[in-house]
Amino acid sequence: MTEPNPPLLQHYGALFRHPVEVSPALEFDERQNAPVMEECRLPLIDLSALIKHHNERERLACSTAICRASSEWGFFQVVNHGISPELLGTMKKEQLKLFQTPFESKASCGLLNNSYRWGTPTATYPKQFSWSEAFHIPLTKISEEACYGEFSTLREVMKEFAAAMSELARLLAGILAENLGHQKGVFEDICDESTCFIRLNRYPACPISPEMFGLVPHTDSDFLTILYQDQVGGLQLMKDSKWVAVKPNQDALIVNIGDLFQAWSNDVYKSVEHKVMANRTTERYSIAYFLCPSYDSLIGSCREPSIYRNFTFGEYRSQVQEDVRKNGYKVGLPRFLV
Numbered sequence: 001m002t003e004p005n006p007p008l009l010q011h012y013g014a015l016f017r018h019p020v021e022v023s024p025a026l027e028f029d030e031r032q033n034a035p036v037m038e039e040c041r042l043p044l045i046d047l048s049a050l051i052k053h054h055n056e057r058e059r060l061a062c063s064t065a066i067c068r069a070s071s072e073w074g075f076f077q078v079v080n081h082g083i084s085p086e087l088l089g090t091m092k093k094e095q096l097k098l099f100q101t102p103f104e105s106k107a108s109c110g111l112l113n114n115s116y117r118w119g120t121p122t123a124t125y126p127k128q129f130s131w132s133e134a135f136h137i138p139l140t141k142i143s144e145e146a147c148y149g150e151f152s153t154l155r156e157v158m159k160e161f162a163a164a165m166s167e168l169a170r171l172l173a174g175i176l177a178e179n180l181g182h183q184k185g186v187f188e189d190i191c192d193e194s195t196c197f198i199r200l201n202r203y204p205a206c207p208i209s210p211e212m213f214g215l216v217p218h219t220d221s222d223f224l225t226i227l228y229q230d231q232v233g234g235l236q237l238m239k240d241s242k243w244v245a246v247k248p249n250q251d252a253l254i255v256n257i258g259d260l261f262q263a264w265s266n267d268v269y270k271s272v273e274h275k276v277m278a279n280r281t282t283e284r285y286s287i288a289y290f291l292c293p294s295y296d297s298l299i300g301s302c303r304e305p306s307i308y309r310n311f312t313f314g315e316y317r318s319q320v321q322e323d324v325r326k327n328g329y330k331v332g333l334p335r336f337l338v
Contacts (some may be wrong), residue, residue: 002102005204006118006133012208015126021335039233039245041077043069044252048080049173064089067170067179067269070257074272075237077088078172083164088228089271091161094154095285099133099202106133108274111149113141120216122144128180128328130215131278137167146148147169161200165226165289169196172255173223173291180265180302197290203234214276214284219332222258222290230284237274258288259316261331263308267302271333308336 045065049058069076098111106116120135141147142162148155159247173191174184203214227237235246235254246254262271276284293299295314301307316336323331 004100004103004106006067006103006107007204007206008131008204011119012126012131015129022290039247041247041249042254043073043076043277044249045069045076045078045081046266047078047082048170050175051080051082063175063179066175070176070261070269072270073237073239074270075246075254075256075274077254078168079168079249079252081168081253083168083253087157087160087164090157091228091287092230092285094151094157095200095202095287098135098151098154098200099285103327109149111135111151112137112147114156115142118135124329126330127213128216129153129213130204130276131212132201132203132214134202137194137200139198142198151321158198161228161287165198166169166196167194168253168293169224169226169289172226173261174202174267176224176261176265176269180268182302187291187293190289190297192282195292195294197292199288199290200282201286201288203232203276203278203286205281205283207280210265210277210280210336212278214278216329217273217275218330219273219291220256220258221260221317221330221332222292223264224258224291225256226289227254227256227286227293228288232279232284234275234277234279234284236277237272238271243275259293260299260313263299263311263333263336264302266303266307268303306338309335310338311336 043065045062046055049062066076073298086299112135116133119138120130123129139162141206142158143155145155167250170188173187177186178184182263206212229248231250233245233248235241237246238244256274257271259271261269293313295312295317297313298310299313299316300310319335320330320332323329
């Protein structure tokens with residue numbers, strides 16, 4: 001069998017034939033059906049003042065733009081971010097080769113720490129289903145030759161790509177921490193190679209519905225995420241109670257705030273719900289870097305009075321997984337309100 005696509009249609013069809021009855025209270029809320037505004041551009045921030053160590057006035061203006069976008073949008077784009085187009089292009093080529101491997105090989109040969117996933121195994125009804133496949137790799141495994149099998153050329157590119165994304169993530173996290181009166185290196189001790197992840201995503205063309213989720217609505221359970229995507233489009237985020245379709249920019253990376261930064265900042269920065277819509281005719285590729293702490297790291301507010309109680313990242317992850325198992329969707333930070 002040489003077909004690269006996982007059996008998404010069969011799995012999705014089974015949810016229609018044998019749906020599990022769910023309480024209306026456990027359905028995704030009505031924001032799923034909110035209207036989609038016209039395609040728009042996220043705040044676009046030029047990082048050259050930070051990367052090239054320009055004068056203090058330019059650096060301050062750049063930092064202010066990052067913090068404003070994190071508060072008002074929870075999402076922004078960055079250009080002149082220090083990651084070369086050549087590296088990004090090579091990473092994309094290797095990603096394409098990986099995902100064009102026959103499905104049976106991806107599912108059975110233990111590639112990339114046996115991290116291959118497809119669809120939504122926990123889905124019990126159609127609205128919970130994601131039309132996608134992915135590899136979710138801990139940074140600690142990226143340098144291990146045994147993880148790559150026949151894809152030996154992917155290893156060196158992944159190592160370089162992960163290092164570059166890690167450096168950028170720490171730069172941005174430091175700016176956001178400094179804005180709230182903390183040292184830039186406040187996350188250095190709790191967010192290291194052993195706790196962060198890279199996720200390689202492929203969203204196959206979906207011929208059955210223009211309203212199919214490539215990735216169901218969610219927020220990210222990390223401090224921040226950096227996304228490298230192609231030009232197909234499909235990413236949408238919630239803004240002013242409407243879904244905003246994000247216009248791709250081939251020169252930019254997308255950054256979004258995660259739940260942990262929202263809790264740590266006491267709601268100064270916003271972790272915003274987002275989703276990916278599948279494309280009827282064209283497959284879509286993206287790569288996400290997740291800046292995460294160790295599981296025993298205590299997440300507390302940097303300001304008082306705190307909106308959220310203190311919790312560990314491990315506790316948060318366990319609660320998210322439990323909610324998804326029971327309800328089919330993530331509840332997230334509201335579980336941890338004081």
